[in-house]
Amino acid sequence: MSREEYNRVFELLQKHHQWFGEVIPLIASENIPSPAVREALISDFGNRYAEGWPGERVYAGCIYIDEVENLCIRMMKKLFRAEFADVRPISGVVANLVIYTAFTEPGDTMMALSIPCGGHITMGKKKLGGTAGAVHGLNVEYLALDYEEMNIDVDRTKERLKKLVNKGKTPKLVMFGASVFPFPHPLKELADSFHEVGATVGYDAAHVAGLIAGGCFQDPLREGADVMSLSTHKTFFGPQHGSVVSWERYAEKIKRATFPGMVSNHHLHAVAGVAIACAELLEFGKEYATQVIRNAKALAQALYEQGFNVLAEHKGFTESHVILIDITKQGDGGTIEKELERANIIINRNLLPWDIKEGRHFMHPGGIRLGTSELTRLGMKEAEMVEIAEFIKRVVMDRESPEKVKEDVVEFRKNYQKVHYCFESVMEAYKYIKIR
Numbered sequence: 001m002s003r004e005e006y007n008r009v010f011e012l013l014q015k016h017h018q019w020f021g022e023v024i025p026l027i028a029s030e031n032i033p034s035p036a037v038r039e040a041l042i043s044d045f046g047n048r049y050a051e052g053w054p055g056e057r058v059y060a061g062c063i064y065i066d067e068v069e070n071l072c073i074r075m076m077k078k079l080f081r082a083e084f085a086d087v088r089p090i091s092g093v094v095a096n097l098v099i100y101t102a103f104t105e106p107g108d109t110m111m112a113l114s115i116p117c118g119g120h121i122t123m124g125k126k127k128l129g130g131t132a133g134a135v136h137g138l139n140v141e142y143l144a145l146d147y148e149e150m151n152i153d154v155d156r157t158k159e160r161l162k163k164l165v166n167k168g169k170t171p172k173l174v175m176f177g178a179s180v181f182p183f184p185h186p187l188k189e190l191a192d193s194f195h196e197v198g199a200t201v202g203y204d205a206a207h208v209a210g211l212i213a214g215g216c217f218q219d220p221l222r223e224g225a226d227v228m229s230l231s232t233h234k235t236f237f238g239p240q241h242g243s244v245v246s247w248e249r250y251a252e253k254i255k256r257a258t259f260p261g262m263v264s265n266h267h268l269h270a271v272a273g274v275a276i277a278c279a280e281l282l283e284f285g286k287e288y289a290t291q292v293i294r295n296a297k298a299l300a301q302a303l304y305e306q307g308f309n310v311l312a313e314h315k316g317f318t319e320s321h322v323i324l325i326d327i328t329k330q331g332d333g334g335t336i337e338k339e340l341e342r343a344n345i346i347i348n349r350n351l352l353p354w355d356i357k358e359g360r361h362f363m364h365p366g367g368i369r370l371g372t373s374e375l376t377r378l379g380m381k382e383a384e385m386v387e388i389a390e391f392i393k394r395v396v397m398d399r400e401s402p403e404k405v406k407e408d409v410v411e412f413r414k415n416y417q418k419v420h421y422c423f424e425s426v427m428e429a430y431k432y433i434k435i436r
């Protein structure tokens, strides 16, 4: 009986690999790592323990592991021009928890964007089960979002900050950054106001780290951020993992919050994969990030011309990898997500900032979110974005049978099977690796 299930797991894994070689992957938080990163992920590093800092491990057997981690730290610092990097947090969530632990106490106030306004669940209030409130006991207050500009409203945020100070609820931490992050946040405009009241300025770069590394977004550490968290698998095209970068003066408290605070072992195969991705970004990051943003703008423009309500048209839709579409004229985000999936077009439904007030729910929100990182990694450029917009239109606007559109999507995808912006790319992007 167990042999049957064993075989079924492999069968499903292989089906998934084959399917992803035939889809248009538009999830803004995903990417495809290079074959080199995948090679690191199946190494023996994944079976070892190395708690602590390189050179101060709790286990023997870390000679090569330490050297790889030191290389990773060195390259991570170079990518973000940071004085300090901790590459041990095992995800973006854990990286944010490291920041909360290092810079706040339970009961303190933190400001961040709400989830409908693009904030991440790690920034959520306790009553919503968000990590900041439910796990670290922070009192979360919201930064103000300008719905037209799709960005943080500087004046209204300053007013909210003032009110909190007057009420004796001065924030200890502010977290910039979001999961819907089309435009650079006004760090330069707001960092001083937060520093003046004694708050630490944090920046969650999970979504945009690859663009920052490529020098194509904002530069948080130069614009006033004290500390920045990232995940290493979104626009930063490594394996699923996290990191925290900062200034030397905060090194000790970040290190201690990470270990023994947040991780025991820290997934050493992933650290090796992150090191490979860092090397790739140092070499190809500028070219890659430039094309990701060009593709996002081209896709947004093409969809807009097809009649979609792509937000922030007056600002060129986006300056990052992500675009947000108000889909309420065509249906709801949940239903459209499923229809597009039947056509092999993988996107995610997304709350619009005003959805909750208008009575919509995250299962059937008013928006869909699209990202262009993975398509770019597959070598696609502006011309392909126009073709993709046409596929989406056929399903959503023309109500063509998704199964019919799927046939054309599969054909289209045949030409994009290799990973670009990496040193070696012999193996196809989604090839299933069998080593049994």
Ligand code: DSN
Binding pocket: 028, 029, 092, 120, 179
């Ligand atoms: N929930 C992820 C996203 O899709 O943005 C981030 O963790």
